[in-house]
Amino acid sequence: xxxxxxxxxxxxxxxxxxxxxxxxxxxxxxxxxxxxxxxxxxxxxxxxxxxxxxxxxxxxxxxxxxxxxxxxxxxxxxxxxxxxxxxxxxxxxxxxxxxxxxxxxxxxxxxxxxxxxxxxxxxxxxxxxxxxxxxxxxxxxxxxxxxxxxxxxxxxxxxxxxxxxxxxxxxxxxxxxxxxxxxxxxxxxxxxxxxxxxxxxxxxxxxxxxxxxxxxxxxxxxxxxxxxxxxxxxxxxxxxxxxxxxxxxxxxxxxxxxxxxxxxxxxxxxxxxxxxxxxxxxxxxxxxxxxxxxxxxxxxxxxxxxxxxxxxxx
Numbered sequence: 444x445x446x447x448x449x450x451x452x453x454x455x456x457x458x459x460x461x462x463x464x465x466x467x468x469x470x471x472x473x474x475x476x477x478x479x480x481x482x483x484x485x486x487x488x489x490x491x492x493x494x495x496x497x498x499x500x501x502x503x504x505x506x507x508x509x510x511x512x513x514x515x516x517x518x519x520x521x522x523x524x525x526x527x528x529x530x531x532x533x534x535x536x537x538x539x540x541x542x543x544x545x546x547x548x549x550x551x552x553x554x555x556x557x558x559x560x561x562x563x564x565x566x567x568x569x570x571x572x573x574x575x576x577x578x579x580x581x582x583x584x585x586x587x588x589x590x591x592x593x594x595x596x597x598x599x600x601x602x603x604x605x606x607x608x609x610x611x612x613x614x615x616x617x618x619x620x621x622x623x624x625x626x627x628x629x630x631x632x633x634x635x636x637x638x639x640x641x642x643x644x645x646x647x648x649x650x651x652x653x654x655x656x657x658x659x660x661x662x663x664x665x666x667x668x669x670x671x672x673x674x675x676x677x678x679x680x681x682x683x684x685x686x687x688x689x690x691x692x693x694x695x696x697x698x699x700x701x702x703x704x705x706x707x708x709x710x711x712x713x714x715x716x717x718x719x720x721x722x723x724x725x726x727x728x729x730x731x732x733x734x735x736x737x738x739x740x741x742x743x744x745x746x747x748x749x750x751x752x753x754x755x756x757x
Contacts, residue, residue: 453709454660458580458628458667460713465670465704467747468578469500469719469731470541471508473523481680481726487523493530496732500536500722503731504748507537507578508722509587514558516545528566532573539578540566541587544595551594556603559586563607580667580715584611587630597625614669618658628667631655633676633720633729635689644690648673648700656707668708670717672700672750674736677728693738701750719747 460466476486485492500508508531510524524540531538540562545551567574567584578585588597597613601624604610612627619629635641636650652671659668674697676689689696704714723732735747 454664456660456668456708456712456714457665458715460715463713464748465714465717466507467505467717467719468507468509468537468539469505470721470724471496471510471527472721472724473510473520473527474517475723477519479682483723483725487519488526490526490530493526494533496722497527497530497534497536499732501534502746503735504746505719505722507531507539509539509541509578509718511543511589512540512562513543514554514561524566525572528571528576529573532576536576537578538573538576539585539587541589543589544591544593546592546594548592548594551592552596552599555595555600559600559604580612583609585614586611587614588616588626590616593621597622601625612667614667618655619663619666623663626666628669629655629659629663630669630716630718631671633671633673633689633727635676635687640687640689642688644675644677644688645692647689647692647696649703652700652703653707656704660707667716668704668714670704670714671720672697672717673720673729674731675728678726680728681726691736694736697736698750701747 473487474480475483476488487493497508508527510527511520512524513520515521524538528538542555542559545554547554565571567577601613604613613625614628614630615626616632617629619626631652634648634651635646636648638646638650640646656668656670659666673689674694675691676687678684678687691697701717704717708714719731721729721731723730
């Protein structure tokens with residue numbers, strides 16, 4: 444029998460899934476074709492390839508892509524996002540933006556407000572191509588934030604975004620920190636856990652995810668909890684490589700990260716989203732695009748949905 448931690452058993456989450464399981468999203472990278480990234484077999488600006496990616500992701504059980512976006516700092520990626528959103532709209536698929544915070548100290552807050560306002564005008568407005576594909580929850584757009592420099596005053600950003608109609612949900616990486624009132628929720632991100640990286644990749648992140656879910660459920664039940672799941676990690680191909688590694692463990696890492704949230708959320712409640720990390724980050728070795736990991740003699744499930752089974756006795 445699986446027993447929830449004592450502090451989690453009677454908690455009522457404010458935000459839960461509309462169905463019996465979380466909506467499955469995946470982080471999507473749109474930088475392929477840029478000279479400062481590894482070369483793969485396609486360009487992120489190829490409409491036929493993006494169409495194929497959306498179709499394949501839907502077939503695996505995903506309902507949307509969350510794409511890294513940098514405002515006018517990365518015009519190529521902005522064009523990639525435009526293509527993704529228009530393509531998603533053609534397939535009843537979702538697109539969402541993960542804002543990569545500037546690392547420049549001077550003017551960081553103003554730049555963030557300008558970037559997000561520009562995104563709203565270009566992609567969320569009723570006249571924006573594919574705007575109907577943008578990910579919403581309870582009628583509000585969902586914007587993810589990937590922290591970098593830490594120079595943005597998110598309380599000021601929140602004031603500006605609250606003037607939107609409707610105001611977006613802001614979701615930050617990891618548990619609430621300096622600006623807990625500015626963000627509406629948190630998402631888990633790839634992490635080997637408190638023992639750090641293991642040479643054999645055996646530290647797959649159980650301790651990190653357990654702490655994330657425990658903290659969110661016990662301390663922040665009024666915020667949106669977005670789980671994280673990953674199949675493996677290896678940054679050996681990245682220009683910034685630190686030779687870090689998480690083993691796929693014949694698919695067990697994906698299975699374990701995919702389902703760990705169940706141990707910390709009461710049985711009659713379901714987190715609204717689970718974020719797969721990633722669809723196509725080949726530089727850090729997390730891409731699921733080639734297929735679900737497996738080992739000889741241990742076939743992988745046909746889709747991500749099959750990773751989510753009922754945990755008896757929860």
